[in-house]
Amino acid sequence: MEKRIGFIGLGNMGINIAKNLINAGYHLQVYNRTLSKANELDPAYTTPCKTPADAASGVHIVITMLTDDEVLKEITLGDQGILEGLPEHALHISMSTVSPETAEQLAALHNEAGSHYLAAPVFGRPEAAEARKLWICVSGDQHAKDTAKPVLDCLGQGIIDFGEATGGANVIKIAGNFMIMASMEMMAEAFTLAEKNGLDRAQVAGFFGSTLFNAPIFQNYGKLIAGKQYEPVGFKSKLGYKDARLAFKLSQASETPMPLVNALHSRLLTAVAKGRGDTDWIEGISRGVSEDAGV
Amino acid sequence: MEKRIGFIGLGNMGINIAKNLINAGYHLQVYNRTLSKANELDPAYTTPCKTPADAASGVHIVITMLTDDEVLKEITLGDQGILEGLPEHALHISMSTVSPETAEQLAALHNEAGSHYLAAPVFGRPEAAEARKLWICVSGDQHAKDTAKPVLDCLGQGIIDFGEATGGANVIKIAGNFMIMASMEMMAEAFTLAEKNGLDRAQVAGFFGSTLFNAPIFQNYGKLIAGKQYEPVGFKSKLGYKDARLAFKLSQASETPMPLVNALHSRLLTAVAKGRGDTDWIEGISRGVSEDAGV
Amino acid sequence: MEKRIGFIGLGNMGINIAKNLINAGYHLQVYNRTLSKANELDPAYTTPCKTPADAASGVHIVITMLTDDEVLKEITLGDQGILEGLPEHALHISMSTVSPETAEQLAALHNEAGSHYLAAPVFGRPEAAEARKLWICVSGDQHAKDTAKPVLDCLGQGIIDFGEATGGANVIKIAGNFMIMASMEMMAEAFTLAEKNGLDRAQVAGFFGSTLFNAPIFQNYGKLIAGKQYEPVGFKSKLGYKDARLAFKLSQASETPMPLVNALHSRLLTAVAKGRGDTDWIEGISRGVSEDAGV
């Protein structure tokens, strides 16, 4: 079995995924905009590369974990991009949160070039990535999924197949992030209502998180929202806003009116407009609710 | 220990609660608008009464489980109402979903009359009531809570104390129903987005319900929303609308802007305006989302 | 012709209306919470009264111009209220902005007492009241309208008849105030969009006010919104919020989903929650738009 793969994108998520791949015995050809990030990886299993094309050269699999559609397109299609280096028949596993439209466009270009593209976005915060607890959603053709499976098995607690259409997994990722944001807004509103009626936010969060809403999302975010504990910054408001935009755009493209997406888009756009793009998205949402209520 | 108590309100919830009280050895003085409902209860432990005052006569505890603020006020304060029958020092345990404002008003009137009022709204569908799995939220003075405890212990899996202020538990109940409705809307939007992008609603619901949103709310409602399965009717849209109004009114009274409450209020108001007040609230919400999307 | 009438409510609007009645030759029996306000009126034509009942005694017409439903009800139905003084067959002309529900309730109570009630809310700022430029909307039975006509003719530039149903004119008044608020929000959003794109707010307001939107509402409010000129305070945000609540309540009562009413209710509730209830409603709306945009 080929154990050398390309890996591009060493952000909070990517770095943890890369470590798990190395722990599983893979040797990584790494590219990152700030290449020094690669120093955190075991040098015996790491080959730093100066371009995405270099990282993709000679391997049968390259993985990307990048910020948004524009960066992914640039890294893939740009000068010295992945498509210039990736061998024929090789596979690009794309784990970023991007639109299905971008996924379809990139898949078509890989096909033209004789290579393959697999959408494989994930659910989970950096800690989940580190603990190999990601949920990995895949969509695309079966052969690509089979090729990717041994690699993805090292990274998460489950691989869920959303069919043959290229962008299916991207739709799920966008829908899921919308649901997470809606859950945060819902809690922020409910806790603020309780606070303004003389109740203790922490008790309210604890009650719902241990009874009707006893899922980690509500327990973990609930605790932070109840405590108005917005640091350290895990996921920035401006990235949350990006995801709200993806959801909005997808609702436009598929003609699906979504009032809650509207509400969240407004919430995060307001946070960004007020200069809070770099705060945690929990703050972007929860502080907005509090301020509107004058507390 | 006194085992004779008053019980008023034999709707879907009340009838199951009454049965559990009888199973626990209580004898019930029962009043219901449609008194024939009392025939479902063991006659050896049931005394049907012609008025709320009769049901409240000579007992140390009377329990009410009624539709809304207006009915509760009429049953309590009206001609031949509870306050005309309830002995001095006796306790009214009020399990209905009503506003904290109504709770405070009734508590004051009980105090004037020398009796007591305890807010004790519950979370759980009729099945949960039957299975003694309710979550019971209480607020008010400690003595009332102590008196109510042995009775409430027969009915739920937990009693949660939200403090001394009369209406605290009502605030929690309203906040919780809002969160349930927001969860339904969120799922309806997400599943419809997925559907219009070629995915299978049931798979999407199954995925979220078993991973990020693995709480019963998302699993149970999720399955029904995914399948557009709106019958049998469990909880009517017009009652959901009533709860949305309670949330809206509370947001006004406490000056707490809540965009998601607005969205849900509009959703259910639209369902009622379209003549769907008697459908299940799942239909009131989910069908609204589908129709707006043209599917 | 009887030239002695009762007049209750000497706020910004009422005082100007009262002056015009005196100018028209009427003698006023005046009641106001702060009775010293009556000193602004010509003493030869003014009889200050200590209670609403006194102001209504012995006249065939009493006019009220009050803040809201609660005050109108208290003044009419309370101890020493209008109904205790108003002679049989006399007419109460109610010019306040109140709900049709309140109007119907009061009309019924007047009928029981042998007197009459006419809804006659007005459009126009205090300057319009002073200049006898009010638009007066009336609804109710024909006899009451005939009786009121000579008095109302002294106050406005037109009396518009909205039918026999008691509350029709109140519906129009609520709908109109909603349209005014929506116009302000619309302009605030458009001007802020223009500002953030490098254009001059004043030029934009001037353009629209002199072309497509060449109505006084857009010209006058437009200029103030463009200039962010929020003082002096003409009509308070908390009164605007009251009107938004009236519109919202009416939309509930008549099952009419109104998304723009929702948006305005949120806008003004937020202003009030932030402690800006006493600012002009132009500020309550326009500053909210600006702040959300970070300018």
Next chain:
Amino acid sequence: MEKRIGFIGLGNMGINIAKNLINAGYHLQVYNRTLSKANELDPAYTTPCKTPADAASGVHIVITMLTDDEVLKEITLGDQGILEGLPEHALHISMSTVSPETAEQLAALHNEAGSHYLAAPVFGRPEAAEARKLWICVSGDQHAKDTAKPVLDCLGQGIIDFGEATGGANVIKIAGNFMIMASMEMMAEAFTLAEKNGLDRAQVAGFFGSTLFNAPIFQNYGKLIAGKQYEPVGFKSKLGYKDARLAFKLSQASETPMPLVNALHSRLLTAVAKGRGDTDWIEGISRGVSEDAGV
């Protein structure tokens, strides 16, 4: 003075503009996707062309009036597009409703090619175009405005200068169309509220249109909305939706949260999703309000 100019786009608006140019003595080199439309023009003053490049050849001015950003870009930049034919130093007067972003992109490309681009979007329905009653908003460099002036003077009742920045006039056009749509929604909501409270829609529209809202927008649209008179189709819902998208996109690009834009975007997206994209935008908005209210 050169009296030969290029003219591209013979839709409802373009055909009337073209006629007025011919009436003013211009000879037009015409291109339209459906070229037979040119038969409606006086053949003595019309030269039909097979490509945009042909229409732009040898003239000092070419005018475009097209559906949206994509069509304008294709006509300008595509194979046999305007830029392939337009002489050096010549001017492209762009009257379409497009984003400022598109305007800036096209202006830059014209500059590179040695020619000029002027944003000149207009307000007015086809009847206004026919009657030379358009309001023409321009932005860009002074020389281009001077060149365009004699031509534009033949077409409207006023030319308003929104500065040197290329896209300023586009911002105004987008803001204005938003205000028109918001006015329609506002009226539809108010009239439906009145209708459900037993009033006559036509009387309500007549009252507001002749008093507070005595501007043509409210009078003309108000009459159609009151009468639910949705035919003939003047401006399609799908074009209204396009404009709502432009407004939404601009609010994103300039970080300006706009709740009313959200509401209108949802309204028209719903109309399109329900298969009503080809109805008049008055129907797209007004019928949506009615249906949500169950009437």
